[in-house]
Amino acid sequence: MKILLLGSNGQLGYEATRTLFCYGDLVAVDYPDIDFTKPKQVTDLISEVKPDLIYNAVAFTDVDKAEQESEKAMLVNSHTPGEIAKFCKVNNVPLIHFSTDYVFDGQKNALYVEDDIPNPINMYGKSKLDGELAIINSGCDYFIFRTSWVYSMRAGGFVKKVIQWSQQNEVLRIVDDQIGNPTWARMLAIISTSFIEKNKGNIRKIFHDNNGVFHLAGGGYASRFEWTKTIIKYLSEDLIIKVKDIIPVKSNEFPTPADRPLFSALSCQKFEKKFDMKIPHWENSLQLMMKH
Numbered sequence: 201m202k203i204l205l206l207g208s209n210g211q212l213g214y215e216a217t218r219t220l221f222c223y224g225d226l227v228a229v230d231y232p233d234i235d236f237t238k239p240k241q242v243t244d245l246i247s248e249v250k251p252d253l254i255y256n257a258v259a260f261t262d263v264d265k266a267e268q269e270s271e272k273a274m275l276v277n278s279h280t281p282g283e284i285a286k287f288c289k290v291n292n293v294p295l296i297h298f299s300t301d302y303v304f305d306g307q308k309n310a311l312y313v314e315d316d317i318p319n320p321i322n323m324y325g326k327s328k329l330d331g332e333l334a335i336i337n338s339g340c341d342y343f344i345f346r347t348s349w350v351y352s353m354r355a356g357g358f359v360k361k362v363i364q365w366s367q368q369n370e371v372l373r374i375v376d377d378q379i380g381n382p383t384w385a386r387m388l389a390i391i392s393t394s395f396i397e398k399n400k401g402n403i404r405k406i407f408h409d410n411n412g413v414f415h416l417a418g419g420g421y422a423s424r425f426e427w428t429k430t431i432i433k434y435l436s437e438d439l440i441i442k443v444k445d446i447i448p449v450k451s452n453e454f455p456t457p458a459d460r461p462l463f464s465a466l467s468c469q470k471f472e473k474k475f476d477m478k479i480p481h482w483e484n485s486l487q488l489m490m491k492h
C-alpha cells in the first residue's frame with residue numbers, strides 16, 4: 201500500500217511519519233515541496249505519487265494570524281483540502297483529515313459530541329469547518345478527526361511555552377476559563393493510524409463503511425491553568441526553574457486578535473466504540489511525554 205503523508209514537519213505529521221512507515225510505502229512531504237496555497241501544485245503531486253491512502257496533517261494553525269490572513273487560512277484549511285477530496289473521489293482514494301474543537305462556540309458547557317451543531321467564533325474555526333464541509337460534499341471516502349490543544353516537544357506550542365515561562369518568571373498568570381483536551385501529538389498519530397494495520401487488506405472498505413467525522417483527542421479535559429500546573433509537576437528535577445506561584449486568571453486579562461471558545465472539550469466515545477479503542481487520559485500522555 202502506498203501512503204502519502206502531507207505535512208510531515210508539523211507536530212502531528214512528524215509523529216505520523218514515524219507510525220505510517222510501518223504500514224506501507226510512505227511518501228512524506230511538507231512545505232515548500234507542497235504548498236497548500238497552490239492547490240493545483242498539490243493535486244499534481246498527488247497524481248504523480250498515485251497513493252492508496254492520503255493522510256493530511258497540513259493546516260494553517262496560527263489562530264490569531266488567521267484573523268489577519270483569512271484568505272490564506274481558507275486556502276490552506278478549506279479550498280485545497282476540498283480539491284484533494286475531489287481527487288480522492290475520482291480516484292477512489294481514502295482520505296484522513298484533521299479538524300478542530302474550535303468549530304464549536306464553547307457555549308454548551310458539556311462535552312461536545314459529533315452531532316452538536318458547529319458555530320465557530322474565529323476565522324481559524326470557520327476555515328476548518330469549511331474544510332470539513334468541502335471534504336464531506338466531495339463524496340469521497342474520508343475520516344475527519346476533530347482534535348484539540350495538540351502539543352509536542354517539537355514546535356513552539358503551549359507545553360514548550362510553559363517550560364520557557366517557568367524558567368524565566370517567578371509568577372505565572374494562566375487562564376482558568378478555557379477548557380479543552382490536551383492532546384499529545386504522538387498519541388494522536390498512533391491512534392489515528394492504528395486501524396490501518398488491522399484493516400490493511402481492505403482499507404477502502406473500512407473507510408467506505410465507516411465514513412465520517414470523529415472526535416479524537418486526549419481523554420478527560422482540563423483548563424489551561426490545570427494543564428500548566430501538571431506540566432510543571434512533571435518537569436525534570438534537573439531543570440532549573442524560577443516559578444514559585446501559578447495564578448488563575450480570566451481570558452479577558454489577555455486580549456487576543458481571535459476569540460477562543462471557553463468550553464470546547466470533546467467527547468471521543470464515538471471513536472472508542474467504533475474502533476474498540478481506549479483513548480489514554482491527557483495526564484497520562486503528558487507524563488509519558490515529559491519523561492523524554
Ligand SMILES: NC(=O)c1ccc[n+]([C@@H]2O[C@H](COP(=O)([O-])OP(=O)(O)OC[C@H]3O[C@@H](n4cnc5c(N)ncnc54)[C@H](OP(=O)(O)O)[C@@H]3O)[C@@H](O)[C@H]2O)c1
Nearest residue numbers: 209210211212231235236258259261298300347348349350
Ligand atoms: N495545534 C493544535 O492545538 C490543534 C488543535 C486542534 C486541531 N488541530 C488540527 O490538527 C492538525 C495537526 O495540527 P498540528 O498541531 O500538527 O499543526 P502544525 O504543527 O502547525 O503543522 C502544520 C503543518 O502544515 C504545514 N503548512 C502550513 N501551511 C502550509 C502551506 N501553505 N503549504 C504546505 N504546508 C503548510 C506546516 O509547515 P510549516 O511548519 O513549514 O509552516 C506544518 O508542517 C491540523 O489539522 C490542525 O488544524 C491542531
